[in-house]
Amino acid sequence: MIKRINQIKKFGVFNDYRRSGDIQEFDKINIIYGWNYSGKTTISRIFQCFELNKLNSDYENCEFEIEDYNGHKLTQNDLQHLKIKVFNSDFIRDNIHLEGGNFNPVLLLGEDTKLAQEQLKIELKKIEKVKRIERNLIKESSAIEKSILDGLTTAASKIKDSLQIVQAFTRTHLKPIFEKVKSDHESYLLSETEFQKTLKTATISEENKLPNIDNFELNYDLKEMLEEAKTQLKKVPEFSSTIKHFIENPEIASWVEEGLDFHSENNSCEFCGNKIENYRLRALKAHFSKDLSNHKQELKILLDKIETKKKSIPEIKAEQFYPSLRADFKEKKKELEKEITNLNSQYSNLSKIIKQKIKNPFSPIDDYSQININNTFLKEAVSSCNDLISKNNIITKDFDEAKAEAQNTIKEYYAADYIEKISLSKKEQKIKLYKNRSEYFLDIEAQLEKSIVELESQISKAHKGKEKLNEFIEKFLGRNEIQVVVKKEEGVELFRLQRKDSKAVNLSEGEKTAIAFSFFLTKLLESAELENIIVYIDDPISSLDSNHIFQVNALIKEFFISKKDPDNESSQTKLNCNQLFISTHNFDFFGLLRELPKPSGSNKFYYYVRRIDAEKSTLEKLPKAIQNYSSEYHYLFELIYNFENDENKDYNALMGIPNAVRRFIELYTYARIPGNHNNSVDQRAEKLWGAEKSKRLLKVFHYFSHANNIERMMRNSDLMCDIENAVSDLHSLIKEDELHYSELIKTVNK
Numbered sequence: 001m002i003k004r005i006n007q008i009k010k011f012g013v014f015n016d017y018r019r020s021g022d023i024q025e026f027d028k029i030n031i032i033y034g035w036n037y038s039g040k041t042t043i044s045r046i047f048q049c050f051e052l053n054k055l056n057s058d059y060e061n062c063e064f065e066i067e068d069y070n071g072h073k074l075t076q077n078d079l080q081h082l083k084i085k086v087f088n089s090d091f092i093r094d095n096i097h098l099e100g101g102n103f104n105p106v107l108l109l110g111e112d113t114k115l116a117q118e119q120l121k122i123e124l125k126k127i128e129k130v131k132r133i134e135r136n137l138i139k140e141s142s143a144i145e146k147s148i149l150d151g152l153t154t155a156a157s158k159i160k161d162s163l164q165i166v167q168a169f170t171r172t173h174l175k176p177i178f179e180k181v182k183s184d185h186e187s188y189l190l191s192e193t194e195f196q197k198t199l200k201t202a203t204i205s206e207e208n209k210l211p212n213i214d215n216f217e218l219n220y221d222l223k224e225m226l227e228e229a230k231t232q233l234k235k236v237p238e239f240s241s242t243i244k245h246f247i248e249n250p251e252i253a254s255w256v257e258e259g260l261d262f263h264s265e266n267n268s269c270e271f272c273g274n275k276i277e278n279y280r281l282r283a284l285k286a287h288f289s290k291d292l293s294n295h296k297q298e299l300k301i302l303l304d305k306i307e308t309k310k311k312s313i314p315e316i317k318a319e320q321f322y323p324s325l326r327a328d329f330k331e332k333k334k335e336l337e338k339e340i341t342n343l344n345s346q347y348s349n350l351s352k353i354i355k356q357k358i359k360n361p362f363s364p365i366d367d368y369s370q371i372n373i374n375n376t377f378l379k380e381a382v383s384s385c386n387d388l389i390s391k392n393n394i395i396t397k398d399f400d401e402a403k404a405e406a407q408n409t410i411k412e413y414y415a416a417d418y419i420e421k422i423s424l425s426k427k428e429q430k431i432k433l434y435k436n437r438s439e440y441f442l443d444i445e446a447q448l449e450k451s452i453v454e455l456e457s458q459i460s461k462a463h464k465g466k467e468k469l470n471e472f473i474e475k476f477l478g479r480n481e482i483q484v485v486v487k488k489e490e491g492v493e494l495f496r497l498q499r500k501d502s503k504a505v506n507l508s509e510g511e512k513t514a515i516a517f518s519f520f521l522t523k524l525l526e527s528a529e530l531e532n533i534i535v536y537i538d539d540p541i542s543s544l545d546s547n548h549i550f551q552v553n554a555l556i557k558e559f560f561i562s563k564k565d566p567d568n569e570s571s572q573t574k575l576n577c578n579q580l581f582i583s584t585h586n587f588d589f590f591g592l593l594r595e596l597p598k599p600s601g602s603n604k605f606y607y608y609v610r611r612i613d614a615e616k617s618t619l620e621k622l623p624k625a626i627q628n629y630s631s632e633y634h635y636l637f638e639l640i641y642n643f644e645n646d647e648n649k650d651y652n653a654l655m656g657i658p659n660a661v662r663r664f665i666e667l668y669t670y671a672r673i674p675g676n677h678n679n680s681v682d683q684r685a686e687k688l689w690g691a692e693k694s695k696r697l698l699k700v701f702h703y704f705s706h707a708n709n710i711e712r713m714m715r716n717s718d719l720m721c722d723i724e725n726a727v728s729d730l731h732s733l734i735k736e737d738e739l740h741y742s743e744l745i746k747t748v749n750k
Contacts, residue, residue, distance in 0.1 A: 001026065001027075001028070001068060001069050001534070001578060001579045002026050002066055002067075002068055002069075002082070002534060002579060003025050003026055003067045003068055003069045004019060004023075004025055004026060004066070004067050005017075005019060005043070005046075005064070005065075005066055005067075005619060006018070006019050006065040006066070006067055006073070007019065007063070007064060007065050008046065008062075008063070008064045009062060009063040009064070010059065010061050010062045010063060011042060011045075011046060011056075011059045011062040011063075011064060012039065012042040012045075012059065013037075013038070013039040013042055013611060013615065013616065013617040014039055014042055014043075014616075014617055015615040015616055016616065017616075017617065017618055017619065019619075021620055021621065022621060023607070023619070023620055023621045024605050024621060026579070026581075026605065027579075027602050027603040027604065027605050028575050028579055028580065028598075028599050028602035028603065028604070029575065029579075029580050029582075029596060029598065029599065029602070029603075029604040029605070030579070030580065030581045030582070030604075030605055030606075030607060031582055031583075031584075031590065031593045031594070031596075031604065031605070031606045031607070031622075032581065032582070032583035032584075032606075032607045032608075032609060032619075033583070033584060033585075033587075033590045033606065033607070033608055033609070033622060033626060034583070034585060034608060034609030034610065034611075035585050035611070035659055036585045036659075037611060038585075038609045038610060038611040038617055039609045039611065039617035039619075040538055040539065040583040040584075040585065040609050041088055041089060041538050041539070041583075042617070043536075043538075043583065043609070043619070044086050044087075044088040044536050044538040044581075044583065045059075045086075045088070045090065046064055046066075047084050047086050047534070047536045047581070048084070048086040048088065048090060048091075048536075049076070049079055050066075050074070050079050050080075050081070050082040050084045051084045051085060051086050052079075053079045053080055054079065055076055055079075062076055063075070063076055064076055066082075068081075068082070082534060083529075083532055083533050083534060083578070084533070084534045084535075084536065085520075085523075085524060085527075085533055085534070085535050085536070086535075086536045086538070087516075087517060087520040087535075087536070087537045087538060087540060088536075088538035088539075089538070089542075091516065091520060092512065092513070092516040095516070095519060095520075119451075119455055120452065120455040123448050123451050123452050123455060124452065126444075126448055127445060127448040127449065127452065130441045130444050130445045130448065131445065133437075133441050134438055134441045134442065134445065137434045137435075137437050137438040137441070138434075138438055140430075140434050141430070141431045141434035141435055141438070144427050144430055144431050144434075145431060147422075147427075148422070148424070148427060149171060151418055151422060152171035152174050152175065152178060152418070153170070153171045155171075155174060155414050155415065155417075155418045156169055156170050156171045156173065156174040158414055159174065159410065159411050159414050162199065162203075162410060162414075163199075163202055163203060163407050163410060163411075164203055174411070174414075174415060177408075177411050177412055177415045178415045178418075178419070180412070180415075181412050181415050181416045181419065182415075182419050182424060185415070185416040185419040185420060185424075186416070186420070187416075188409075188412045188413055188415070188416035189413065189416050189417060189420065190409075190413045195410075195413060197324060198406050198409050198410060198413075199406075199410060200323060200324060201324065201402055201403060201406035202403060202406035202407040202409070202410050204322075204399075204403060208322075209396060209399045210320060210321070210322060210392065210395075210396055211320075211396065212393045212396055212397075213316060213320055213321075213389045213392055213393060214389075215386045215389055215390075216314045216316070216336075216382055216385055216386055216389070218311060218340075218378070218382050219309075220375045220378070220379070221309060222309070222343065222346055222347065222350075222371075222373050222375070223373045225305070225306055225309055225347070225350065226350060226368060226371060226373060228302065229302055229306075229350055229353070229354060230366075230368070232295075232298055232299055232302055232354070232357070233353065233354065233357050233364065233365040233366075234364045234365070234366060235295060235364070236361070236362055236363075236364055237292035237294070237295040237296075237361055237362070250359050250360040250361075251359065254358075254359055292361055295361055296358055296361060299354050299357055299358045299361075300358065302354055303351055303354045303355065303358075306347050306350055306351050306354070307347075307351065309347055310343075310344045310347050310348075311340045311343055311344060312340075313336075313337050313340055314333070314336070314385070316329075316333070316385075316389075318330050318333075320392070321388065321392050322392055322395050325388055325391060325392055325395075328388055329385070329388050332381065332384045332385045332388055333385060335381045335384070336381040336382065336384075336385050338381075339377050339378040339381045339382075340378070342372075342377075342378070343375070343378055346371050346372055346373070349370050349371050350371055353365055353368070353370075353371075466484050466485065466486050468522050468525065469484050469518055469519060469522045470483050470484050472517075472518035472519075472521050472522060472555070473514060473515055473518045475518075475551065475554075475555050475558075476514040476517060476518050476548070476551060476552065476555060477511065477514050477548065477551070478548065478551050481499060481500060482497060482498070482499055482504055482507075482511060482515070483497075483498050484496070484497060484498075485498050497515070509542065510542075510544040510548060513540065513541070513542050513544060514544070514548070517537075517540045517552070520537075521555075521559055524559075524577075530576055530577050531576065531577065531578060532578050533577050533578055534577065534578050534579045534580075534581070535560070535577045535578075535579070535580050535581070536581040536582075536583075537556070537580075537581065537582045537583070538583050539583060539584050539585060539586070540552055540556070540582075541584065541586055541589050549586065549588055549589050549592065550592065552589070553589065553592040553593065553595075553596075556582070556596070557596055557597075559576070560575060560576050560577060560580055561573055561574075561575065561576070561596065561597055561599070562574060562576055564600070572600035572601075573597050573598075573599050573600055574599050574600065575599040575602070583609070587631070587632030587635065588632065590626075591631070594606075594627070606621075606622035606626075606627050607619055607620070607621065607622055608620050608621065608622040608623060608626065629747070632663070632667075633664070633667050633668075634744070634747045636660050636661075636663055636664040636667070637664060637744045637747070637748070638747070638748050639657070639660045640657075640660060640661060640664060640727060640730065640731065641731070641744075641745075641748055642748075643657055643727055644727055644728060644731045657723060657727065658700070658701045658723065661697075661701045661726070661727060661730060662681075662698075662701040662702065664730075665681055665685060665697070665698070665701070665730070666681045668734070669681055669684035669685050669688060670684065672684070672688060672737075673687055673688065681698070682694065682695075682698055685697065685698060688733075689733055693729070693733065696726070696729060697726055697729060697730055697733075700722050700723055700726040701726065
């Protein structure tokens with residue numbers, strides 16, 4: 001049995017309830033009273049979570065704790081411990097199809113067909129839903145797969161156009177490439193520069209295949225030439241006699257030496273025409289000795305050799321290179337030309353030194369600082385050019401292979417780019433999810449088909465359930481006008497409601513409640529262990545008139561209370577179920593429930609559900625004033641009287657006062673002016689107190705006594721402040737009815 005409700009959070013009006021005060025533990029029979037919208041049905045829905053083994057979908061973030069007499073504390077995370085059956089508006093909605101529609105047959109205890117009809121209909125709906133889900137899943141996954149294939153067709157077309165492929169290239173050809181790159185597609189993506197460069201290689205024609213280029217060879221012999229020159233430049237020629245003037249004036253000496261050959265056989269001066277004496281010729285020849293002549297000749301030979309060592313700029317042109325290398329070649333060639341020019345300038349510097357020695361052969365030279373023999377930059381320039389030549393020759397050598405590789409790279413790029421654009425991994429995850437779910441639902445479909453076959457074999461003699469259900473409906477309504485009949489439709493036996501011989505339509509709310517509650521009681525009889533079940537009944541008299549309220553009370557008493565020994569009138573009573581909870585907003589029905597006998601050895605306790613504010617209700621011990629009154633009228637008067645005479649107003653009571661006052665005025669004015677039942681409370685109040693006073697009272701209480709009074713109070717603080725004055729006005733008006741008022745006061749002061 002349930003011992004207590006310890007706490008409730010985020011469950012409707014029980015936003016933050018915690019058990020407190022002197023509220024008693026639950027016992028065998030528990031009667032819960034509270035006005036509409038106070039939270040009674042909310043409590044039933046908490047119990048219903050245990051019945052259905054799942055949380056209410058409207059309160060999935062709720063928290064609650066219920067404690068049983070075995071010391072178990074059950075929460076929203078532990079819903080399988082209690083055996084509970086709940087009757088409330090949700091039960092009516094989920095179990096009964098009215099207005100002449102079909103609903104599941106109820107089968108009695110001991111029959112093999114118990115619940116088979118109900119379950120069959122559920123299974124048929126399930127299998128229909130499962131098949132629909134399967135179709136949708138297959139449709140969704142197929143649509144994604146088709147969109148991927150359509151995209152591959154477009155990508156294949158782009159590849160064919162970009163690579164100028166003549167032969168066929170379709171998505172069939174692209175599919176293997178697509179499968180290859182998709183696991184690591186990002187590594188196949190290219191930058192715009194890389195793409196354009198690769199595309200040029202991929203689309204190059206055979207006519208663009210270039211011949212090989214020879215490497216550029218260069219002898220680095222400046223150092224050797226300098227060493228060779230140093231020998232001659234240090235040398236001083238031997239001579240037998242010298243002419244001082246020539247030594248001091250080497251330019252004149254050179255001029256004379258060059259002209260000496262013209263006068264070897266002619267003793268007349270070619271310059272002035274005068275005769276050259278023999279002694280002068282001998283002196284000149286003595287100055288310009290054979291050794292000097294040989295020395296100058298060697299220097300001239302060395303000079304000619306140096307000129308031959310100067311390097312030529314390579315005659316390689318950019319057009320000899322592939323387009324991808326031309327820009328690099330132009331830059332490298334420019335650097336090479338600069339370094340060759342620099343080298344040649346060093347040879348020229350050496351030539352200048354030799355020419356200087358020729359002019360002044362008797363002066364040795366040992367200063368070579370103006371000659372730079374460092375060839376590092378030249379060698380680097382030559383190497384860079386030859387590297388480009390090698391790359392160019394490799395392209396020529398591998399022309400067809402490189403073109404094929406570039407084409408394949410472009411194809412892989414387009415496949416990878418397509419994968420990137422459509423977020424393929426997400427699409428494949430969806431496809432996998434849809435297919436897994438489809439397989440899951442295929443398994444469910446197979447299980448349902450098996451279950452349907454088993455259920456159909458169990459369904460028979462549904463009229464046995466029909467007879468018991470009709471018995472309860474008749475007791476509930478006090479007439480047999482509405483009946484349940486069994487009809488076979490499409491091979492399945494189904495219940496149908498009839499009013500006399502016609503389909504039952506336009507059922508009143510009271511009739512719907514009667515049928516639903518009868519159905520609930522019939523289902524309780526299906527259980528082989530009713531004595532172990534906790535039953536919660538929420539307002540079974542909704543929309544019923546006072547006559548039916550008596551019938552419902554009698555039916556509950558008959559169903560749930562019995563004698564331990566049926567054949568002994570004085571036998572002790574027992575509760576047929578494990579524990580019973582009944583909640584109601586109807587004071588008359590509450591009064592009847594107080595008359596239910598207590599099971600032997602147990603108690604019957606009373607509780608009160610009170611709305612405190614917009615998001616807060618509480619469950620507390622029923623005030624003695626409510627429990628002691630035999631009519632709602634006395635209780636309502638006490639609420640009004642206590643509010644009026646409380647110097648320290650409990651403004652939490654503002655939540656309930658408008659409803660209480662409006663209901664009291666209805667009952668009071670109807671007692672004073674019975675009249676036609678069609679007369680409204682406003683009309684009766686106006687006759688009693690006049691138009692001005694009646695409107696003054698009813699304006700406030702009409703406004704705040706509706707179902708949305710919480711929201712209205714929050715929005716209308718000015719009008720809310722007038723409630724206290726309106727209660728005082730009403731109290732004064734009732735006091736004018738002296739005899740009636742004095743009798744009411746007696747009930748309050750008991």
